[in-house]
Amino acid sequence: MKKIPIILDGDPGHDDAIAWVLAAASPELDIRAITSSCGNQTIEKTTYNAQRICTLLHLCVPVAKGRVRPLVSEPMNAPSVHGESGLDGPILPEPDFDLEEMDAVTLMEKIIRKSDEPITIVSTGPLTNVAALLLAHPELKSKIAHISFMGGGVQYGNWTPAAEFNILVDPEAADVVFRSGIPITMAGLDVTEKALIFPEDFERIRTLDNPVAAIVAEWLEFFYLFHRNLGYKGAPLHDAVAVAVLVKPELMESQELFVQVETIGDFCKGATVADFRSILKVSPNAKVLMGIDRQGFVDLLVERIAKYGKERRT
Ligand code: RIB
Numbered sequence: 001m002k003k004i005p006i007i008l009d010g011d012p013g014h015d016d017a018i019a020w021v022l023a024a025a026s027p028e029l030d031i032r033a034i035t036s037s038c039g040n041q042t043i044e045k046t047t048y049n050a051q052r053i054c055t056l057l058h059l060c061v062p063v064a065k066g067r068v069r070p071l072v073s074e075p076m077n078a079p080s081v082h083g084e085s086g087l088d089g090p091i092l093p094e095p096d097f098d099l100e101e102m103d104a105v106t107l108m109e110k111i112i113r114k115s116d117e118p119i120t121i122v123s124t125g126p127l128t129n130v131a132a133l134l135l136a137h138p139e140l141k142s143k144i145a146h147i148s149f150m151g152g153g154v155q156y157g158n159w160t161p162a163a164e165f166n167i168l169v170d171p172e173a174a175d176v177v178f179r180s181g182i183p184i185t186m187a188g189l190d191v192t193e194k195a196l197i198f199p200e201d202f203e204r205i206r207t208l209d210n211p212v213a214a215i216v217a218e219w220l221e222f223f224y225l226f227h228r229n230l231g232y233k234g235a236p237l238h239d240a241v242a243v244a245v246l247v248k249p250e251l252m253e254s255q256e257l258f259v260q261v262e263t264i265g266d267f268c269k270g271a272t273v274a275d276f277r278s279i280l281k282v283s284p285n286a287k288v289l290m291g292i293d294r295q296g297f298v299d300l301l302v303e304r305i306a307k308y309g310k311e312r313r314t
């Protein structure tokens with residue numbers, strides 16, 4: 001099986017962390033690097049969390065710290081969802097390795113430039129690092145095969161009525177990505193709000209009886225607290241969908257759409273606006289995920305998390 005070379009870029013964050021657990025246990029993927037972004041928490045906290053996740057998973061890949069703040073907008077975080085640390089809940093190991101000296105954009109550039117095959121970027125936080133890379137090194141676009149990201153929503157938002165958090169934090173960055181011409185898969189709220197992990201699924205994972213499964217079950221419990229108070233029947237595992245679509249695309253339903261990002265406005269800043277009726281007569285720029293086989297998604301998670309009990313990751 002030909003592996004897909006990827007760079008994971010995210011703001012862990014409980015669902016970022018579980019997305020990375022899935023990626024690291026998926027033989028279809030070859031993780032070349034991890035970069036932190038500023039979103040759920042400050043860049044310092046999300047970077048520390050990225051190191052702790054890699055230590056927990058024994059995932060030995062270069063990790064670099066991302067941009068301190070969005071391209072233009074003021075930083076905003078989400079402690080109400082992920083806690084003060086950005087990854088509240090279970091105790092995690094302290095990092096057992098040092099960060100790369102270089103920053104995230106430089107690491108992305110190095111990995112992409114030296115790769116003998118195009119790289120897929122999997123972004124699960126604000127698109128700040130990805131946009132900064134594209135602005136600084138437009139010549140590398142031809143070596144980026146695909147950007148699969150969690151963000152947006154063509155029907156509604158979750159941080160404002162119109163905008164999803166990752167896009168709202170850095171709408172200018174999202175605009176750069178959607179205009180880039182690079183093939184993109186948008187795992188927006190349209191699909192991720194259907195990617196619900198129910199409490200009985202937490203138990204399925206917990207009974208896998210390996211240290212990573214135990215931590216994932218606790219992350220799900222914590223992540224569900226915020227959502228249960230909003231009436232959700234399960235935890236919407238947003239970020240893991242951006243990974244699952246690479247590993248098992250047949251789980252997804254999608255539409256090819258032309259999507260634009262609103263970067264100004266009192267009510268709609270950060271909205272991802274899809275031209276469903278081709279009014280603008282412009283070719284689609286994104287594969288927008290609209291549906292998921294929820295049970296198949298949970299089964300994939302369980303199957304992959306079970307692997308942590310069988311083999312030590314090197
Ligand atoms: O809106 C959901 C997104 O915001 C997810 O990526 C979650 O981790 C938060 O960053």
Ligand code: CA
Pocket residue numbers: 010011012013015016039040124125239
């Ligand atoms: Ca995230």
